[in-house]
Amino acid sequence: MRNEEPKVNDPLSQKSFFFALRIVKLCKYLQSEHKEYILSKQILRSGTAIGALIAEAKYTQSKADFLNKLMIALKETNETKYWINLLYHSEYLSDKMYQSLLPEIETLLKLLIASTKTTKKVNP
Helix, strand or coil, rough: CCCCCCCCCCCCHHHHHHHHHHHHHHHHEEEEEEHCCCHHHHHHHHHHHHHHHHHHHHHHCCHHHHHHHHHHHHHHHHHHHHHHEEEECCCCCCHHHHHHHHHHHHHHHCCCCCCHHHHHHHHC
């Protein structure tokens, strides 16, 4: 584990990065403790894509491209929520793990929805 945190100056980027970090650790846990490789790879892909798309959006060439990246991040967030629910209901996640992940994914959804709405209003 690294001692230095990434220098990120916006809440969406910061929250998505730390959420991705939790997803990486969750994937390691699922593979080592449950020998679960299929679902863990699905949640790893979608859960880490959120932050990557947000980071990519910062350097897009147009406002339309920026909005597109945020919309894809929103889709990935919703998909990740699906995998979290599936893992919980299939008993790969404990109540405690589920209850700690759920607010984070809900926060990301809310931030992305707000960001996309604001971007649409500013750039119709």
